[in-house]
Amino acid sequence: MRVLVLTGAGVSAESGIPTFRGKDGYWRNLDPAKLATPEAFAQDPELVWQWYAERRERIRAAQPNAAHGAIAKLAQYAEEFLLLTQNVDDLHARAGLPNDKMVQIHGDIFVTRCSRCEFQDKGRGGSPKPPMSGRLRSIAPTSGNDLGVPRCAECGAPMRPGVVWFGEQLPWNEVQRVENFLDRGSCDVVIVAGTTATFGYIVDWALRASPDRDGDLIEVNPEETSLSRFATRLVREPAATALPRIVDELIGS
Numbered sequence: 001m002r003v004l005v006l007t008g009a010g011v012s013a014e015s016g017i018p019t020f021r022g023k024d025g026y027w028r029n030l031d032p033a034k035l036a037t038p039e040a041f042a043q044d045p046e047l048v049w050q051w052y053a054e055r056r057e058r059i060r061a062a063q064p065n066a067a068h069g070a071i072a073k074l075a076q077y078a079e080e081f082l083l084l085t086q087n088v089d090d091l092h093a094r095a096g097l098p099n100d101k102m103v104q105i106h107g108d109i110f111v112t113r114c115s116r117c118e119f120q121d122k123g124r125g126g127s128p129k130p131p132m133s134g135r136l137r138s139i140a141p142t143s144g145n146d147l148g149v150p151r152c153a154e155c156g157a158p159m160r161p162g163v164v165w166f167g168e169q170l171p172w173n174e175v176q177r178v179e180n181f182l183d184r185g186s187c188d189v190v191i192v193a194g195t196t197a198t199f200g201y202i203v204d205w206a207l208r209a210s211p212d213r214d215g216d217l218i219e220v221n222p223e224e225t226s227l228s229r230f231a232t233r234l235v236r237e238p239a240a241t242a243l244p245r246i247v248d249e250l251i252g253s
């Protein structure tokens with residue numbers, strides 16, 4: 001069995017992590033769609049870092065849910081498996097899914113990388129502040145708070161969260177990993193869970209994995225999405241409710 005699973009914010013939301021959409025996504029009355037941009041970071045890196053520090057804390061306090069568990073279980077049974085997630089949290093990993101079976105196409109919120117050069121810090125330290133390990137120097141904050149912005153140990157430029165912001169390109173290496181997986185053959189099962197599939201590349205990849213719908217294309221989402229009309233099976237339930245059942249059916253069959 002060759003399986004591709006695509007997940008989005010809905011799967012994390014069921015662990016209590018707010019999505020960018022709707023009122024819950026707002027932070028200090030600021031719109032995430034405006035904060036998660038290179039422009040916002042250039043204008044006020046401290047503010048953006050404060051937002052990410054709080055988000056990191058919230059993710060650390062959250063637990064994987066039954067959807068994460070079911071996907072990790074399916075990965076163990078499938079001969080070939082890839083999870084393509086738009087989520088930047090670590091809940092899939094904490095549910096037991098190995099890194100080599102997962103692509104975080106929008107990056108990893110716990111990575112801190114230079115805004116100018118290639119230097120990055122993958123530490124997952126317990127501090128709610130931006131990581132300021134021995135290799136990172138902080139500059140004196142200018143706006144009256146003590147958070148500061150970490151600076152690159154190599155070139156001195158401000159460090160930034162290792163995520164893909166609105167208007168930025170997807171990470172080339174991760175795109176290649178998806179392309180390579182799809183090039184090796186079509187999938188018997190494609191599951192798309194907890195995403196409205198608003199990004200064209202998500203729809204394209206899901207359809208490429210299941211050309212002519214030879215296999216199953218299962219959509220698990222409470223609402224209709226742009227992928228719904230292509231699905232061979234629609235499950236209008238939350239992922240944590242539906243996925244354990246679907247995975248047990250697939251493993252049993």
Ligand SMILES: [Zn+2]
Binds near residue numbers: 116117118154
């Ligand atoms: Zn640098």
